[in-house]
Amino acid sequence: MSYPYPPNGPGEQPPGGQPGGWGEQPPGGQSGGWGAPPPQGGYGPSGAGWQHQETMAAGMPMGQPQMLPPQAQPPMGPMGQPPMGPMGPMGQPPMGPPPKKGNGGMVFGVIAAAVVVVGGVLGGVYYAASSGGNDDNKSGTTPAAVATPGAGGPAAGQPGSAGGQSKPSYYNATKSWSLWNNLNTASQDSKPMTTDEVFGDAEAKAQTNNIEHITMQLQGNGRLDADCASTVWGPALKAALQGDGCTQAIRAAYVSSDQKWVGQLVIFNLRDVNAANTLIQDLDPQAGNKGFFLPVSGASPVDRFGKGATGASGGAYGHFVVIGWAGAADGNASEPDTIAPASLTERAGKTFLFSRNVGSN
Structure with a gap:
């Protein structure tokens, strides 16, 4: 299943001052620290018009990190580090809602059922054509x-074969x-x-x-x-x-x-x-x-x-x-x-x- 990521659209800023939010200022209000607001356009594509694919099968080879377009790369903070929010548990920064469990199995089942139906229809068409087929004729x-x-055997009263x-x-x-x-x-x-x-x-x-x-x-x-x-x-x-x-x-x-x-x-x-x-x-x-x-x-x-x-x-x-x-x-x-x-x-x-x-x- 796809989900929006990051949680805000291009150019949108989350409420400032919230614990773990992007708008919270670091101690001393250092410019360019992890409390700096996101750049114009946000940290890459997001919003209603963009979906992050969990498998990344259509974009990048499996196992390779997904790279953002150059124009969407976030500005670098001090010492070349990207701006980050306050550290969460186990030293990990908060990154918005976690990925939801995919429904790839359901999608695969729907596709498989569609293949069976189409195959049945095509097989049916092929058999009709090889046996004489159906089509319109000039008689209208x-x-x-x-x-x-x-349909049953001989009707009642018939002597049969x-x-x-x-x-x-x-x-x-x-x-x-x-x-x-x-x-x-x-x-x-x-x-x-x-x-x-x-x-x-x-x-x-x-x-x-x-x-x-x-x-x-x-x-x-x-x-x-x-x-x-x-x-x-x-x-x-x-x-x-x-x-x-x-x-x-x-x-x-x-x-x-x-x-x-x-x-x-x-x-x-x-x-x-x-x-x-x-x-x-x-x-x-x-x-x-x-x-x-x-x-x-x-x-x-x-x-x-x-x-x-x-x-x-x-x-x-x-x-x-x-x-x-x-x-x-x-x-x-x-x-x-x-x-x-x-x-x-x-x-x-x-x-x-x-x-x-x-x-x-």
């Missing part, structure tokens, strides 16, 4: 994340952002999707997370449907797809190289970015609760998909919506465990969009 829509952790009418217990999707503005309308990007285009690249066939040590691999060649309503369950979601001008839906299954994870992918080709941003909200199991897409069937372990907790990760990319959905093959995963395989499945499905985005310039 304000991009935002739609997240529903703990046996009939395909299941939904993720964790859902996270982001609206389209400025990177994808070249794909904002189907009129700008009118070429229909094909399975060869979507799954032709090696990165669409396999995606790896080196931290979690998970590799999701494409099973088969994928499935293309022109009737989007046939790829989802829920009357409200079927109607929404029709209103969004959906012309195509591509689905595929992915399985991890260790056979522990099963992923399901869907890509919807819609009228424009506004329709895509609306659809990711309609797909939200809690906010929209209109239904979800139907997983494709396949050989083991694909046929065991949806028996336990599942998670979905996706987003709008111009006039496309890409959703990756994953769960453990044995049905024993917790919701957070499904985030990595779901994200890998989505990443594989959106690989073709980068080429489309460049080609639309």
Whole structure:
């Protein structure tokens, strides 16, 4: 903690004649003795505009005495000694209030907490950018994340995964952002999707997370449907797809190289970015609760998909919506465990969009 030192401001004199005060005259009233008043400007900087730093870390090396500027040096008394007040106990002159105990620990704690908060924010920004990110787009829509952790399993009365009418217990999707503005309308990007285009690249066939040590691999060649309503369950979601001008839906299954994870992918080709941003909200199991897409069937372990907790990760990319959905093959995963395989499945499905985005310039 800092404190003012000396106790008076520039040019100020303490009350004279007080024991130990600067104004007390020495015996005989010798001129220039320790009773002489302080010089104009005082014994160096002080007052409200100056704080003495106890550690002196910012001014002088640790362990070195602090030197006053030449103009602030006090005048010298007899025999070259600086003027001093009467001697205090143990022969020490009174020097004003003693230094107070510092609160460096509190300051350090505040700084450390700030670093943690900023690091968390920056880490968050980095993850959003690497996953597709958020930004404004030309449509005027304000991009935002739609997240529903703990959304639950199939609603009451639904047959569950046996009939395909299941939904993720964790859902996270982001609206389209400025990177994808070249794909904002189907009129700008009118070429229909094909399975060869979507799954032709090696990165669409396999995606790896080196931290979690998970590799999701494409099973088969994928499935293309022109009737989007046939790829989802829920009357409200079927109607929404029709209103969004959906012309195509591509689905595929992915399985991890260790056979522990099963992923399901869907890509919807819609009228424009506004329709895509609306659809990711309609797909939200809690906010929209209109239904979800139907997983494709396949050989083991694909046929065991949806028996336990599942998670979905996706987003709008111009006039496309890409959703990756994953769960453990044995049905024993917790919701957070499904985030990595779901994200890998989505990443594989959106690989073709980068080429489309460049080609639309």
